[in-house]
Structure formats: structure tokens, C-alpha cells
Amino acid sequence: MTNRSHTPSSLLQSAIAANQFIITAEVMPPKGGDASHMVEMAKLLKGRVHGVNITDGSRAVMRMSSLAAAVLLKQEGIEPICQMACRDRNRIALQADLMGAHALGIHNVLALTGDPVKAGDNPKARGVFDLESVRLLRTIGLLNQGVDFNEKPMPNGALDIFAGAAVDPQCPSWSGLQKRFERKVEAGAQFFQSQLISDFDRLDKFMTQIAAPAQKPVLAGIFLLKSAKNAAFLNRNVPGVHIPEAIINRLAAADDPLQEGITIAAEQVKLAQSLCQGVHIMAIRREDLIPEILERAGVAPTISVPAAANGSSKAVQPHWAMA
Template sequence: MKSQVSPSAFQQALAGGQPVITAEISPPRGGSVQHVLTTADRLRGRVHALNVTDGSRAVMGMSSMAVCRLLLERNLEPVLQMGCRDRNRIALQADLLGAHALGLRNVLCLTGDPVKAGDQPGARPVFDYEAVRLLRDVKNLNRGLDALAQPLPDGPTALFPGCAADPQLPSWNGLKRRLKRKKEAGARFIQTQMVTDLAALRRFCRELAAPLALPVLAGVFLLKSGKNARFINRMVPGASIPDAAIARLDAARTPRAEGLRMAAEQVAAALEIAQGVHIMAIKAESSIPQILDLAGVPPLAPAIVGSVVPRSLAAEPR
């Protein structure tokens, strides 16, 4: 049995082969959401969806699910990140059901960054699941079954799962095997880590993603200075910003402006290779429209920025 919920604008754009733009939003490290909502509003009409991080780099922040629901209420389409580091399988299944009930459809299933990468290294990691197991649970829930293969009393969920991948991993065979497992587990799209090697991205899309019929959103990171780039290389798992890019930032009279130009160049180049891009501009999300302008990416058509609130929830009392 399948859910009859209509696909969202993000899902339709992916299925239709359109160039897709997403942007990353970090939940606040406090109880107020005003800043994050103001930032999200500035991206209205420029991105298909806003990807809300879930304890990225093992740094505490507000619940991704709460921010996603608030975005949905503002008619902005969210992608809920869900990592396995902080929850066991019971909590993960509970959150997936809760996300569906709240009208959230897009879920990026992640294993999660190690606790030692964050600001609370004394925290106890869970890792009861990893990304493939989480994807399988989403697939089961969408078939109307729980993790024990028991029927859900209210029918199937309507979640749209995606996965992450790093095209620059040194083990190509390992990357190929894991991506195949994610596809078999139910992944419907790929969001990559930051990619600076376009040849690696091209090979990844052509040899791995295309045979699996998985659309790729290539990760583009806004670098603010050479110092910022070196910090990212040191602190972000898997990051590998080349020395040439760092030298370009160091030599720039205005490093921030140079970073914007570099990000725009990467967006334009990635859109020639992958179906879309995922822009990460930590604490500078308001710069994303400028990056898109520099890259020659026009605002979205009005039809794409129509209502994203599921019909079953649109009439709910507030």
C-alpha cells in the first residue's frame, strides 16, 4: 500500500530533471527562532528547499524537526536532516513518524558526525543505527510497516528519503558499494559533501549515481577567508579544500568577496555536471542570493514557490 500524498515542489523538480537548488540552514543555539526564520525568508524564491541540520559537527542546536515545521508554516519547503548519533532505533522511528504527522516529507538520512568533533566531547554517542539502516526504516514506514514488519494502524507514511555521499573519498570501490546499499535501502536523491574536485564529481555522477538513477545535489561551501578554509579542513570531517583555493583567498584584497566569486564559480560548474547544488554558507546564508546571481542562476519560477503545506495540514487550526 502506498501513500496518496502529492509530491512536493522539491520532489517534482528532482523527478522532472530540473536544476535544483537547496541551501543549508543551521538551527539556533538558543530558544529564539527569529533570526533563522528571517534568514530563511531572504531565500524565498531562490531555492527549492531549505535543509535544516541536525547537530552538525556534533554541536548542540535547536531541534531540526521544530525548525522544519516552522519553515513549513511559512510556506518554505524544508529538508529534515536526521542523524543516528544521538538516538537509538526507537527514538529514530518515533521521530520519523512525528515528522510525517507534522507534514514534513523530505528526510536526509545521515549516520552523523563523531562526538569528538564537537563542543561536548564528553557526550555519549548512540549509533544504534547508521544511515543505511535508517533508510530501510523509512522505506518500511512508507510501505506501512514498522521495524518489526508489523502493520502501522494508520497506514503508510509519505517520507521522501535522501542520503549523503562524498565523491572525493579515496576508496572508490567502498564508495560504490555503500551508495548501492543506500539506493537499495530506499534513497531517492544524493546530497554530497563539499566538493572541490570537479573531476571527482563528474566521475561520481557518471559512474555511480547515474546507473542507480539517483539525482545528485553537489555540495558547494562558501569560504570567507584562507583562515576559514584552514579551519574547515581541520575541523570538518571529510573536508579537503585544496591549497590553491586557500592561496587564492589569502592573496585576495577582499577575501569575503573572493569567497563569493569562488562559490559562484563552483555553483555554475557543478550545475553543468550534477542535477543541482546544495549551498552551505554557515552564518552567511543571506549571501546565497548573491552567489546565485553571480553564477547566473535566476530566481525560481512562480509556480515553484507555491504552497508547500500538505493539503491534509493546511486547514489545521493554528
């Protein structure tokens, strides 16, 4: 099921409709009630990205609600992409949050299954997983049509949610990757955000053999590596991640590993420009360096037009085009 055809309701949706090369970035909500640091980091990304993605209990670590954080960013004129994971909510709560997101002007949602509870800081918590990402996407499609999960009409109006999904082009099971991707497309995913990419040959193969027929934007996950130790930690602790030894050696040999990490990330953005339709940049706790990564990659700032009377935003076509 796909979203209804209408005027784009968000800057991200407008940019995708205009075939722009999409740039998104990630920020973590605070672990506490003071969101000022998150907001300040996100402010540095205004004019540089089409959307700021707010994590929802990433790695099952308790943090501020992604929806609440998205509203705080929107109040600052920052385009939010609200992650919504199925781990912590049943279908009643998920639908309630989606309705709330729409009412608060949050239209971009990344539908996720969620990391296992045991991976986080509350390992004795009970995971819900009433739905998973594919059924959440289908639920969003129903809500956008004005009916609920049980296909009963909603008397107070349909939603307008622009739904995305996650994908891992480096998944070892090629057939499993293809099946899962196709199910998410069929369920209504309008864009895809990939896990951290370190094998760009694999990304090329995925784009050519699996993603091309769907004609949905795929944003390659680009991670800012801060040191050889940081890269080795990711290899040990994050499933599906394999930072090549050559990159770890570059970081280890560098006089300034952080600057070398920025250079590597910029190189990867350039690679992605020739392979897919966008990038999603993750620079945990150093979101302030994302503009420098984009500058080194030769990516011009995005230009947004203030929201129109109907609440929509439009993006001016930049100098690059969709690959």
C-alpha cells in the first residue's frame, strides 16, 4: 500500500519528489530532560541536510522520546525524521503515536523493528514486538487511507505520514535481503536508510540487482570514524559491521585520527553519489563535524523555502541530481 498522492508535506518528501541527492543526518535524543545540546547540534545542520533523523532507543538504550525530540527540532525550523521502533509499543501505542505525530506536524517517520532489549541498558525490560517494521509500514499505509489497523474508518481524519524503512545491503543472506526489501516496498516504504556501509562494491551490487526496480531512494549510511579504536569497537560490538583493515590502518597511522576520519567519510559520500540517491551521515557526539564532511565531499548546501500556509516546505534543486 502506498501513500496517497498529494502535495508533499515535508522538505524531505519535496526533495525526493524533485529527484535531489538526499542528505540526512542523525542526532541522539538526550538521556535526561535537557535537550539543549541535541538542539544546538541539529541547528548546525540547517541548510546542509534535508532531514535530521532522531533515534528511538537505538541499541535499546533508554533516551528521550523520538517524537518529543522531533517536535523540539521542528519548533526550531529543523526538518525532523522521527524513528519509530516496535520494540517498546504495541499496535495501540504505535497508532496513537503516529496520530500524535501527524497532529504535531511531524510527517517523516522511519519504521523500525528495534534492537533487542538485552543489547541495552535495561536488559530486564520486556520487549513488546507486537508488530515489526513491515507490519508497521502497512499500518501507516492504512492510517494514511483513513482506516486503522483493523481497517475500521477513523472518524477524525486520515494521517499524512511519509514512511521510510531501514535496509542492510551488507546482509550476508542475499535472498533474505531481497525478500525483506521487496516486502518493505510492497508495504509502502517511500525511502530507505541503510546501515553503516563499508563495502561499496556490495552497495553497487545491491543497487543494481535489488533496489533498481523499486525506484525508491536509498540513502547510504556513512559513519564518522574517530579513531582506529573506535573502528575496532564497531567491528566487535555492532552486528553486520565490518570496517576494512585498510581503513583501520589509515586511522592508526594518522597524526590526527579524527581529521582522517572526516576525510574517509567525505570520500565515502563521494562514492555514494555515483551509486545511490543519498546519504545518511552518523557522527555520534560530533554532529558539528557533518558540515565539514559535506564540504570536503563537495556537496553544496541545501536551500529550503519557509513553510507555506498549508504547512509544507519546498526545497530548491541543488547542483547535483539523483544518481
